[in-house]
Amino acid sequence: MVEIGDDAPDFAAPLANGDVEEFTLSENLDEAPIVLAFFPGAFTGVCTTEMATFEENLDDFEDATVYGVSVDAPFSLNEFRDQQDLSFGLVSDSNKEIIDDYDVEMDFADMGYYGVAKRAVFVVDGDGEVTYKWVSDDPGVEPDYEEVADAAAE
Template sequence: MDKPHFQSLREELDFTTLQIADLLTREVTDAFTRSIEELRTSWHAKGLPIGSIAPDFTLNDHIGKTIALSEEVVKGPVVLTFFRGSWCPYCNLELQAYQQQVDTITSLGAQLFAISPQSPAHSLAMQEKNGLSFPVLCDTNNRVAEKYKLRFRLPDHFQDTYRTLDIDLKHFNSDDSWTLPIPATYILDNQGVIRSAYLDPDYKKRMEPTEVLDILRTLT
Protein backbone atom coordinates (compact mmCIF):
# COMPACT_ATOMS: atom_id res chain seq x y z
CA MET A 1 0.00 0.00 0.00
CA ASP A 2 1.37 3.40 -1.01
CA LYS A 3 1.93 5.97 1.69
CA PRO A 4 -0.72 8.72 1.57
CA HIS A 5 0.34 12.15 0.38
CA PHE A 6 0.17 14.66 3.20
CA GLN A 7 -0.22 18.40 2.80
CA SER A 8 1.34 19.15 6.18
CA LEU A 9 3.24 17.63 9.06
CA ARG A 10 0.09 17.97 11.13
CA GLU A 11 -1.82 15.70 8.74
CA GLU A 12 0.92 13.09 8.89
CA LEU A 13 1.05 13.18 12.68
CA ASP A 14 -2.73 12.76 12.90
CA PHE A 15 -2.58 9.82 10.48
CA THR A 16 0.17 8.24 12.58
CA THR A 17 -1.95 8.61 15.71
CA LEU A 18 -4.72 6.60 14.06
CA GLN A 19 -2.26 3.92 12.98
CA ILE A 20 -0.76 3.63 16.45
CA ALA A 21 -4.21 3.41 18.05
CA ASP A 22 -4.89 0.31 15.93
CA LEU A 23 -1.72 -1.35 17.24
CA LEU A 24 -2.01 -0.62 20.96
CA THR A 25 -4.42 -1.94 23.54
CA ARG A 26 -7.12 0.33 24.88
CA GLU A 27 -5.40 0.22 28.27
CA VAL A 28 -2.16 1.60 26.82
CA THR A 29 -3.81 4.31 24.72
CA ASP A 30 -5.83 5.41 27.75
CA ALA A 31 -2.63 5.56 29.80
CA PHE A 32 -0.98 7.85 27.25
CA THR A 33 -4.05 10.07 27.16
CA ARG A 34 -3.99 10.34 30.95
CA SER A 35 -0.27 11.12 30.91
CA ILE A 36 -0.86 14.08 28.58
CA GLU A 37 -3.68 15.45 30.71
CA GLU A 38 -1.70 15.01 33.93
CA LEU A 39 1.24 16.83 32.37
CA ARG A 40 -0.98 19.71 31.26
CA THR A 41 -2.14 20.05 34.86
CA SER A 42 1.21 19.62 36.61
CA TRP A 43 3.59 21.41 34.24
CA HIS A 44 3.80 24.96 35.56
CA ALA A 45 7.03 26.18 33.94
CA LYS A 46 5.38 26.73 30.53
CA GLY A 47 8.70 27.25 28.76
CA LEU A 48 10.40 30.55 28.05
CA PRO A 49 8.38 33.54 26.79
CA ILE A 50 8.79 35.32 23.48
CA GLY A 51 11.07 38.31 23.91
CA SER A 52 13.34 36.70 26.49
CA ILE A 53 17.00 35.92 25.90
CA ALA A 54 17.62 32.27 25.10
CA PRO A 55 19.92 30.67 27.70
CA ASP A 56 23.35 29.90 26.31
CA PHE A 57 24.55 26.31 26.21
CA THR A 58 27.33 24.14 24.88
CA LEU A 59 26.46 20.63 23.69
CA ASN A 60 28.05 17.96 21.54
CA ASP A 61 26.33 16.83 18.39
CA HIS A 62 25.87 13.26 17.14
CA ILE A 63 29.48 13.06 15.91
CA GLY A 64 31.05 14.72 18.94
CA LYS A 65 31.40 18.25 17.55
CA THR A 66 30.92 20.95 20.18
CA ILE A 67 28.19 23.50 19.50
CA ALA A 68 27.94 26.70 21.56
CA LEU A 69 24.71 28.62 21.04
CA SER A 70 26.40 31.98 21.68
CA GLU A 71 28.77 31.32 18.79
CA GLU A 72 25.97 30.34 16.41
CA VAL A 73 23.37 33.08 16.94
CA VAL A 74 25.81 35.79 15.85
CA LYS A 75 25.85 34.14 12.42
CA GLY A 76 22.10 34.54 11.95
CA PRO A 77 18.76 33.21 13.21
CA VAL A 78 18.73 29.85 14.97
CA VAL A 79 15.94 27.27 15.17
CA LEU A 80 16.05 25.01 18.23
CA THR A 81 13.72 22.04 18.26
CA PHE A 82 13.58 19.88 21.38
CA PHE A 83 12.40 16.31 20.81
CA ARG A 84 12.00 13.20 22.94
CA GLY A 85 14.08 10.57 21.16
CA SER A 86 14.53 8.12 18.32
CA TRP A 87 11.95 5.78 19.88
CA CYS A 88 9.18 8.36 19.32
CA PRO A 89 7.50 8.08 15.88
CA TYR A 90 6.29 11.68 16.09
CA CYS A 91 9.84 12.93 16.63
CA ASN A 92 11.07 11.00 13.61
CA LEU A 93 8.34 12.47 11.43
CA GLU A 94 9.05 15.96 12.73
CA LEU A 95 12.76 15.76 11.94
CA GLN A 96 12.06 14.25 8.52
CA ALA A 97 9.80 17.21 7.80
CA TYR A 98 12.55 19.62 8.85
CA GLN A 99 15.01 17.81 6.62
CA GLN A 100 12.74 18.55 3.67
CA GLN A 101 13.03 22.27 4.48
CA VAL A 102 16.63 22.47 5.69
CA ASP A 103 17.95 23.88 2.40
CA THR A 104 15.39 26.68 2.57
CA ILE A 105 16.27 27.33 6.21
CA THR A 106 19.92 27.63 5.24
CA SER A 107 19.11 29.88 2.29
CA LEU A 108 17.44 32.26 4.74
CA GLY A 109 20.71 32.55 6.64
CA ALA A 110 19.46 30.46 9.55
CA GLN A 111 20.62 27.30 11.27
CA LEU A 112 18.64 24.38 12.68
CA PHE A 113 19.63 22.35 15.73
CA ALA A 114 17.64 19.41 17.10
CA ILE A 115 18.09 18.62 20.81
CA SER A 116 17.22 15.48 22.77
CA PRO A 117 18.39 13.70 25.93
CA GLN A 118 19.37 10.53 24.12
CA SER A 119 22.93 9.23 24.03
CA PRO A 120 25.35 10.09 21.18
CA ALA A 121 25.02 6.56 19.80
CA HIS A 122 21.24 6.81 19.53
CA SER A 123 21.47 10.36 18.16
CA LEU A 124 23.86 9.18 15.46
CA ALA A 125 21.64 6.22 14.60
CA MET A 126 18.64 8.53 14.31
CA GLN A 127 20.56 10.97 12.14
CA GLU A 128 21.63 8.18 9.79
CA LYS A 129 18.20 6.50 9.72
CA ASN A 130 16.44 9.71 8.71
CA GLY A 131 19.21 11.12 6.51
CA LEU A 132 19.46 14.31 8.55
CA SER A 133 21.95 16.92 7.41
CA PHE A 134 21.52 19.19 10.45
CA PRO A 135 23.10 18.63 13.89
CA VAL A 136 21.38 16.46 16.48
CA LEU A 137 22.60 17.65 19.88
CA CYS A 138 22.91 15.45 22.97
CA ASP A 139 21.40 17.05 26.07
CA THR A 140 22.45 14.63 28.82
CA ASN A 141 19.96 14.52 31.69
CA ASN A 142 17.96 17.29 29.98
CA ARG A 143 20.12 20.00 31.50
CA VAL A 144 19.50 22.43 28.64
CA ALA A 145 15.82 21.49 28.54
CA GLU A 146 15.75 22.48 32.21
CA LYS A 147 17.17 25.92 31.33
CA TYR A 148 14.41 26.32 28.77
CA LYS A 149 11.80 25.19 31.33
CA LEU A 150 10.87 22.11 29.33
CA ARG A 151 12.17 19.27 31.52
CA PHE A 152 9.78 16.97 33.36
CA ARG A 153 10.02 13.57 35.02
CA LEU A 154 7.83 10.75 33.81
CA PRO A 155 5.80 9.46 36.79
CA ASP A 156 6.57 5.93 37.99
CA HIS A 157 3.25 4.50 36.84
CA PHE A 158 3.84 5.75 33.29
CA GLN A 159 7.37 4.40 33.29
CA ASP A 160 5.83 0.94 33.48
CA THR A 161 3.68 1.69 30.44
CA TYR A 162 6.74 2.75 28.48
CA ARG A 163 8.57 -0.43 29.47
CA THR A 164 5.72 -2.59 28.17
CA LEU A 165 6.47 -1.03 24.75
CA ASP A 166 10.22 -1.67 25.12
CA ILE A 167 10.88 2.03 25.65
CA ASP A 168 13.49 2.08 28.40
CA LEU A 169 14.67 5.67 28.78
CA LYS A 170 17.62 4.53 30.87
CA HIS A 171 18.84 2.65 27.79
CA PHE A 172 18.15 5.42 25.26
CA ASN A 173 19.39 8.30 27.40
CA SER A 174 22.18 6.58 29.34
CA ASP A 175 20.86 7.95 32.63
CA ASP A 176 18.22 6.78 35.07
CA SER A 177 16.40 10.08 35.62
CA TRP A 178 13.42 9.15 33.42
CA THR A 179 13.13 12.78 32.38
CA LEU A 180 12.02 14.12 29.01
CA PRO A 181 11.65 17.51 27.37
CA ILE A 182 8.29 18.91 26.38
CA PRO A 183 8.53 18.91 22.56
CA ALA A 184 9.19 22.53 21.63
CA THR A 185 10.54 24.75 18.88
CA TYR A 186 12.16 28.13 19.53
CA ILE A 187 13.25 30.59 16.87
CA LEU A 188 15.99 33.01 17.91
CA ASP A 189 17.22 36.14 16.15
CA ASN A 190 20.91 37.00 15.85
CA GLN A 191 20.82 38.67 19.26
CA GLY A 192 19.67 35.47 20.90
CA VAL A 193 16.18 36.84 21.53
CA ILE A 194 13.32 34.33 21.32
CA ARG A 195 11.11 35.56 18.50
CA SER A 196 8.79 32.54 18.34
CA ALA A 197 7.99 29.69 20.72
CA TYR A 198 5.87 26.60 20.10
CA LEU A 199 5.44 24.02 22.85
CA ASP A 200 2.71 21.60 23.77
CA PRO A 201 2.53 18.92 26.49
CA ASP A 202 0.77 16.76 23.89
CA TYR A 203 3.74 15.08 22.18
CA LYS A 204 1.58 14.46 19.10
CA LYS A 205 1.55 18.20 18.34
CA ARG A 206 4.51 19.91 16.64
CA MET A 207 5.20 23.20 14.91
CA GLU A 208 4.83 23.16 11.14
CA PRO A 209 8.19 23.62 9.41
CA THR A 210 6.48 25.91 6.90
CA GLU A 211 5.48 28.17 9.80
CA VAL A 212 9.12 28.24 10.87
CA LEU A 213 10.05 29.42 7.38
CA ASP A 214 7.45 32.19 7.50
CA ILE A 215 8.91 33.50 10.76
CA LEU A 216 12.50 33.24 9.52
CA ARG A 217 11.58 35.36 6.50
CA THR A 218 10.64 38.19 8.86
CA LEU A 219 14.07 38.01 10.50
CA THR A 220 16.22 38.17 7.38
Protein backbone atom coordinates in the same frame (compact mmCIF):
# COMPACT_ATOMS: atom_id res chain seq x y z
CA MET B 1 9.66 29.93 31.18
CA VAL B 2 11.49 31.38 28.19
CA GLU B 3 9.29 33.86 26.33
CA ILE B 4 9.52 35.76 23.06
CA GLY B 5 11.81 38.75 23.59
CA ASP B 6 13.91 36.99 26.25
CA ASP B 7 17.57 36.25 25.83
CA ALA B 8 17.85 32.61 24.82
CA PRO B 9 19.50 30.61 27.61
CA ASP B 10 23.03 29.88 26.48
CA PHE B 11 24.29 26.32 26.57
CA ALA B 12 27.24 24.15 25.66
CA ALA B 13 26.52 20.54 24.74
CA PRO B 14 27.68 17.75 22.44
CA LEU B 15 26.56 18.14 18.83
CA ALA B 16 25.96 15.01 16.78
CA ASN B 17 26.79 16.05 13.23
CA GLY B 18 28.31 12.83 11.91
CA ASP B 19 31.03 13.32 14.47
CA VAL B 20 30.62 14.60 18.03
CA GLU B 21 31.71 18.17 18.64
CA GLU B 22 31.12 20.71 21.36
CA PHE B 23 28.39 23.22 20.46
CA THR B 24 27.84 26.50 22.30
CA LEU B 25 24.79 28.52 21.30
CA SER B 26 26.35 31.95 21.94
CA GLU B 27 29.37 31.06 19.79
CA ASN B 28 27.15 30.15 16.84
CA LEU B 29 24.82 33.15 16.67
CA ASP B 30 26.41 34.04 13.32
CA GLU B 31 24.34 31.10 11.98
CA ALA B 32 21.15 32.91 13.06
CA PRO B 33 18.36 32.66 12.87
CA ILE B 34 18.77 29.42 14.76
CA VAL B 35 15.84 27.02 15.03
CA LEU B 36 16.02 24.83 18.13
CA ALA B 37 13.58 21.95 17.63
CA PHE B 38 13.24 20.03 20.90
CA PHE B 39 11.93 16.46 20.64
CA PRO B 40 11.33 13.75 23.25
CA GLY B 41 13.35 10.89 21.84
CA ALA B 42 15.19 9.58 18.81
CA PHE B 43 13.86 6.47 17.06
CA THR B 44 10.25 7.13 18.13
CA GLY B 45 7.35 7.62 15.73
CA VAL B 46 6.40 11.28 15.96
CA CYS B 47 9.97 12.42 16.64
CA THR B 48 11.22 10.61 13.56
CA THR B 49 8.44 12.18 11.49
CA GLU B 50 9.20 15.62 12.91
CA MET B 51 12.94 15.52 12.21
CA ALA B 52 12.31 14.05 8.73
CA THR B 53 9.81 16.85 8.02
CA PHE B 54 12.34 19.50 9.05
CA GLU B 55 14.83 17.83 6.68
CA GLU B 56 12.31 17.72 3.82
CA ASN B 57 11.51 21.41 4.35
CA LEU B 58 15.04 22.77 4.89
CA ASP B 59 14.71 24.86 1.72
CA ASP B 60 11.93 26.78 3.50
CA PHE B 61 14.49 27.73 6.16
CA GLU B 62 16.72 29.54 3.63
CA ASP B 63 18.92 31.57 5.94
CA ALA B 64 18.18 29.71 9.16
CA THR B 65 20.15 26.93 10.81
CA VAL B 66 18.10 24.06 12.24
CA TYR B 67 19.21 21.97 15.22
CA GLY B 68 17.28 19.16 16.85
CA VAL B 69 17.61 18.92 20.64
CA SER B 70 16.91 15.85 22.78
CA VAL B 71 18.23 14.14 25.90
CA ASP B 72 19.54 11.20 23.86
CA ALA B 73 23.27 10.46 23.93
CA PRO B 74 25.26 11.99 21.06
CA PHE B 75 26.22 8.55 19.72
CA SER B 76 22.55 7.53 19.55
CA LEU B 77 21.74 10.84 17.88
CA ASN B 78 24.41 10.22 15.24
CA GLU B 79 22.89 6.83 14.48
CA PHE B 80 19.41 8.38 14.34
CA ARG B 81 20.78 11.12 12.09
CA ASP B 82 22.34 8.54 9.78
CA GLN B 83 19.24 6.35 9.62
CA GLN B 84 17.00 9.34 8.85
CA ASP B 85 19.52 10.92 6.46
CA LEU B 86 19.42 14.23 8.35
CA SER B 87 21.80 16.93 7.20
CA PHE B 88 21.43 19.14 10.27
CA GLY B 89 23.02 18.62 13.67
CA LEU B 90 21.38 17.19 16.76
CA VAL B 91 22.25 18.59 20.19
CA SER B 92 22.57 16.06 23.01
CA ASP B 93 21.16 17.33 26.29
CA SER B 94 21.97 14.14 28.16
CA ASN B 95 22.53 16.19 31.34
CA LYS B 96 18.99 17.62 30.93
CA GLU B 97 20.26 21.14 31.57
CA ILE B 98 18.96 22.68 28.34
CA ILE B 99 15.43 21.33 28.74
CA ASP B 100 15.52 22.69 32.30
CA ASP B 101 16.77 26.14 31.21
CA TYR B 102 14.13 26.36 28.45
CA ASP B 103 11.49 24.89 30.80
CA VAL B 104 10.45 22.17 28.35
CA GLU B 105 10.93 19.07 30.49
CA MET B 106 8.25 16.40 30.65
CA ASP B 107 7.81 12.85 31.92
CA PHE B 108 6.23 9.70 30.56
CA ALA B 109 5.40 8.59 34.11
CA ASP B 110 3.09 5.79 32.96
CA MET B 111 6.11 4.23 31.23
CA GLY B 112 8.52 5.04 34.06
CA TYR B 113 10.54 7.42 31.89
CA TYR B 114 11.34 10.84 33.31
CA GLY B 115 13.04 14.00 32.10
CA VAL B 116 12.64 14.21 28.34
CA ALA B 117 12.07 17.25 26.16
CA LYS B 118 8.59 18.41 25.34
CA ARG B 119 8.07 18.91 21.64
CA ALA B 120 8.99 22.60 21.33
CA VAL B 121 10.54 25.03 18.85
CA PHE B 122 12.40 28.26 19.58
CA VAL B 123 13.86 30.63 17.00
CA VAL B 124 16.87 32.64 18.17
CA ASP B 125 18.13 35.70 16.30
CA GLY B 126 21.71 36.91 15.87
CA ASP B 127 21.52 38.90 19.10
CA GLY B 128 20.57 35.79 21.06
CA GLU B 129 16.96 36.87 21.47
CA VAL B 130 14.05 34.45 21.24
CA THR B 131 11.84 35.62 18.37
CA TYR B 132 9.49 32.63 18.19
CA LYS B 133 8.27 30.03 20.65
CA TRP B 134 6.00 27.00 20.33
CA VAL B 135 5.65 24.42 23.11
CA SER B 136 3.27 21.46 23.18
CA ASP B 137 2.18 19.51 26.24
CA ASP B 138 1.01 16.78 23.85
CA PRO B 139 4.01 14.82 22.51
CA GLY B 140 1.88 13.59 19.61
CA VAL B 141 1.45 17.08 18.12
CA GLU B 142 3.95 18.38 15.57
CA PRO B 143 4.79 22.06 15.09
CA ASP B 144 3.37 24.10 12.22
CA TYR B 145 6.44 23.90 10.00
CA GLU B 146 5.32 26.75 7.75
CA GLU B 147 4.81 29.00 10.78
CA VAL B 148 8.29 28.12 12.06
CA ALA B 149 9.82 28.83 8.63
CA ASP B 150 7.99 32.16 8.46
CA ALA B 151 9.21 33.08 11.94
CA ALA B 152 12.78 32.21 10.98
CA ALA B 153 12.50 34.33 7.85
CA GLU B 154 11.38 37.45 9.72
